[in-house]
Amino acid sequence: MIVYLRLLKESLSFAINALRNNKLRTLLSLLGVTIGIFSIIAVLAAVDSLDKKISKDLSSLDKNTIYLMKFCFGPSEIPQWKREQFPNVKYDEYINLKNSLNNTEQVGYQLFVNRESLKYDSKTVTDVNIVPSSFEMVDIDGLSFDKGRFYNESESNSGTAVIVLGYDIAEGLFGSSDPIGKNIRLYGQRFTVIGVIEKQGAGFFGNSNDTSVYLPANFLRRMYGDNDAMTPVIVLKPKKGIDMDAYKAEVAYKLRSFRGMKAGEIDNFFVNVLSGFTDFIDGILGGLRMGGLFISFFSFLVGGFGIANIMFVSVKERTNLIGIQKSLGAKNRFILFQFLFEAITLCLIGGAIGMIMVWLLSLLLTSLLEFDFVLSFWNVIIGAGLSIIVGLISGILPAISASKLDPVEAIRTGM
Known part of the structure; x- marks a missing residue:
């Protein structure tokens, strides 16, 4: 040695x-x-x-979370021209699934819309990620709060003009002062600030909650209706430990039945599982x-x-x-x-x-x-x-x- x-x-x-x-x-x-x-x-x-x-x-999200919409997260065998003809999911379908699905913790509704600017007095914050959604998204997205709260079921259903700010948005508009109860302008309307989300940090997908704001989806639906400028998605959070293939089949069956689709017709929607996206x-x-x-x-x-x-x-x-x-x-x-x-x-x-x-x-x-x-x-x-x-x-x-x-x-x- x-x-x-x-x-x-x-x-x-x-x-x-x-x-x-x-x-x-x-x-x-x-x-x-x-x-x-x-x-x-x-x-x-x-x-x-x-x-x-x-x-x-993605740590705050359950990998079994399902995004039900007209688009597919990954590659699809269905031709693009056919996918472009698929209808958007509807608010009524969200209500139907919420009331009829088994083995489900939460069912939420969200709209994908363009980025906007927010104003408070003379201050303006641009390129803000707007997240119009139902009240269940606070649990589905796993949001934590620095100040205030999320909007409740009543405010969500009625489309009350309340808003929850991301941490960077709150700092950009109000600095060190308390934003709770203050009014800001968005879409030419006044919104009352009821909460500030805890600081998250930069997101890989460019969708950090720090630069996002949440507001009731029904506020925009009441203003603009269900037009093609907004892409809706139904978000489902199943209970832990269930058979995901059986659950996805149940979701597809419920939506097909609600839409009155015939046997042999291909699904005109996609049941996107977050785990499939991560894979x-x-x-x-x-x-x-x-x-x-x-x-x-x-x-x-x-x-x-x-x-x-x-x-x-x-x-x-x-x-x-x-x-x-x-x-x-x-x-x-x-x-x-x-x-x-x-x-x-x-x-x-x-x-x-x-x-x-x-x-x-x-x-x-x-x-x-x-x-x-x-x-x-x-x-x-x-x-x-x-x-x-x-x-x-x-x-x-x-x-x-x-x-x-x-x-x-x-x-x-x-x-």
Whole structure:
């Protein structure tokens, strides 16, 4: 054991000397490994960070939450021209499902509308995400409050002119003053502020509650009716532990019956389950991960050839020394491990530089983009492991050639 520790120490010393004595050659050789490790770990860290961000944004929602609407979250076998003919879900259908569905915790109704501007006295906040919805959405979306409350069932059903502000919207309009009970203008109407949502942070999908406001959907329905400028969706939160396939079939059956659809007709709506959407996103992230790894592989390949080249040169330069070591009794495996350890050491140095570059880039992106770019412990382990593997593969042939040198011929050649 002590012999191999000394061998490792000597190999490290040889590697450091190679770096010092042949700076340009070593730099060019390590560049491939550095870029390869940087590319692979950067891809893994970026995908892991995106995955973590998406999971955080969806953490307040039950993955079994269903969005019933005319659009599909993912790819569909139904032609686009046919999907464009599908009718929007109706408020009456929301009421019907709410009163007839079994195994359901909440049924909510929401409208997707254009972004608008809000005004309070001389202050204006633009590009606000408007969320007209029924009162059940406070539980479905898992909202928490910094101040005030959400509108109740009576206010929701009657379409009362009340509004709940996101944290950033409240700060932009009222600063440090209390907004509860104040009147703001939206759609040319006065709304009374009854609540402020707790700060959430930036959302991956651009739909952070910090820049959103909630108001009763029936207020807009009373003003504009059910026109095509607003896309409605019925949101269903089933009870935990139920058979989701049976539940989806029940939802489809209830809506088909309400619409009077005949047997054999295809559904003119989509039962979108949030877990299916997250699986779709996971598939995209997996594709990005594999594509990035495939591209990075070629950088690694170039780096491996560079290390192999420098090791063959190192063997040639130290032929005389190898001959002397073998004449003094050094075993073949001693010479083999010496050059293998040296190749691994060089690759670890290149890998360490690549990981430091990823770490610095993660700090820069986190500060500039307000995005939590994370270099995880497992990514560091993967980077170190890949460096060792490249060192083994690229150093094995030079090490074997060095271990098989005849001591007399090696000394004669080196003289």
